[in-house]
Amino acid sequence: MRDYGRVHTTFWSSSTIANLSERGKLLALFLLTCSHSTIAGVYRLPDGYVTEDLGWDAETVRETLRELSDKGFAHRCEVTRWVWIVKYLRWNPPENPNQRKAAAKVARSVPESSSWLAAFVDSCGADLDIGPLPKTNPSPTVAEPLREPFRNQKQDQDQDQDQKQEQEAPDDAKSSPRQAVLPRVALTPDAEDAANAIRQDQTLSGIVEDPDGTAVDLDALAPSIDLVAEITKAGAWLRADPKRRKKNGRRFLVGWLERAQEGGGVPRPQRTRESARDESAPALPRPDAARLAATFAAGIGTGGTTLGQRPERPTRSP
Numbered sequence: 001m002r003d004y005g006r007v008h009t010t011f012w013s014s015s016t017i018a019n020l021s022e023r024g025k026l027l028a029l030f031l032l033t034c035s036h037s038t039i040a041g042v043y044r045l046p047d048g049y050v051t052e053d054l055g056w057d058a059e060t061v062r063e064t065l066r067e068l069s070d071k072g073f074a075h076r077c078e079v080t081r082w083v084w085i086v087k088y089l090r091w092n093p094p095e096n097p098n099q100r101k102a103a104a105k106v107a108r109s110v111p112e113s114s115s116w117l118a119a120f121v122d123s124c125g126a127d128l129d130i131g132p133l134p135k136t137n138p139s140p141t142v143a144e145p146l147r148e149p150f151r152n153q154k155q156d157q158d159q160d161q162d163q164k165q166e167q168e169a170p171d172d173a174k175s176s177p178r179q180a181v182l183p184r185v186a187l188t189p190d191a192e193d194a195a196n197a198i199r200q201d202q203t204l205s206g207i208v209e210d211p212d213g214t215a216v217d218l219d220a221l222a223p224s225i226d227l228v229a230e231i232t233k234a235g236a237w238l239r240a241d242p243k244r245r246k247k248n249g250r251r252f253l254v255g256w257l258e259r260a261q262e263g264g265g266v267p268r269p270q271r272t273r274e275s276a277r278d279e280s281a282p283a284l285p286r287p288d289a290a291r292l293a294a295t296f297a298a299g300i301g302t303g304g305t306t307l308g309q310r311p312e313r314p315t316r317s318p
Contacts, residue, residue: 005033008091016073023056027064028073030054031085039099040106040128041088042120046081077114084116089124104128187212190268191219194227198253201235207249214250221254222261222268229266230257 007029011017017025027050034053036043047058056064065083068074076083094100107128110117121130187195195215198204208214218227234256238244246252260266 005037006092007032016071020071020073021064021067023060023064024067024071026054027061028068031068031074031083032088037085038103038106039092039094040103040124041085041092042082042107042110044081045076045083075116075119077111077116080111080114082110082114084114084120086123089127093127100128104130187216188219190227191215194218194231197228197231198249201231203235203238204231204249204253207246208253210250214253217250218253218257222257222265224265224268225257225260226266226268227257230260233266 011029011032017028020028030050030053031037031045034049036045036049047061050056050061051058054061065074065076069076072086074083074085089103094103107120107124107130110120114120191212192215195211198208198211198214205211215227218231222230231253234253238246238252257265
């Protein structure tokens with residue numbers, strides 16, 4: 001629902017409006033300014049909406065809508081009850097890309113059975129960057145799968161490419177589309193521990209799309225920092241306040257480790273050459289992840305970082 005509707009100053013002097021009846025003029029103004037209208041000039045308008053707002057009976061509503069349709073001002077489908085104000089986008093074009101996207105989203109919600117849909121796409125499709133309607137199946141005996149309405153050529157090409165990649169992928173990759181697309185990376189022992197820490201963290205596992213790739217970047221970014229300890233602290237920091245929820249987990253961890261590397265982070269334990277070369281060798285002691293998270297959540301902090309604080313950048317003397 002919009003807060004207001006805009007009417008052009010030439011509304012009353014236009015030939016279309018001048019040739020309407022008094023009821024026709026009132027209904028035309030109602031269609032432009034009512035609370036049911038949208039940014040795309042298409043919306044659902046049952047008879048009850050008009051009878052409630054204007055106090056008309058249903059028959060008067062239908063007769064006046066037919067008058068507007070005959071004059072070319074607006075068309076309403078009697079099956080879906082969706083109305084289209086024909087020149088709405090000409091006089092009210094989207095003013096920015098966000099409005100254009102919003103109008104296109106509304107346009108794509110128009111039911112395919114609406115009687116004026118094809119004419120709407122031909123008239124306004126280019127303004128909203130929506131493609132032509134899918135062709136109907138010429139054979140009534142052969143079923144044709146439904147397609148998403150208003151798909152453009154680029155969307156069809158992207159879908160065909162995705163289907164081709166899925167067919168060429170091995171069976172184990174098909175079960176996990178994310179693994180089928182992401183390239184395999186070589187992990188150092190520290191990076192592998194970091195990737196596992198991301199996967200095991202209840203918060204970070206949901207916002208980091210590529211734990212292995214992210215771990216490789218963090219390993220190179222913070223070579224002197226204990227990645228597992230800092231990843232555990234980062235996850236606890238996010239869970240301490242729901243308002244800290246992040247969408248891009250990789251970017252969040254990169255920023256966190258950058259600050260830790262510059263000062264205030266947990267130092268990385270050194271691996272011996274034998275343990276780095278032989279993965280069967282006992283792992284070096286490292287802080288217990290569960291205990292570290294509990295300590296951090298309690299506000300005690302580890303490595304100089306307390307609850308509600310990220311690692312601070314060191315102060316450089318002049």
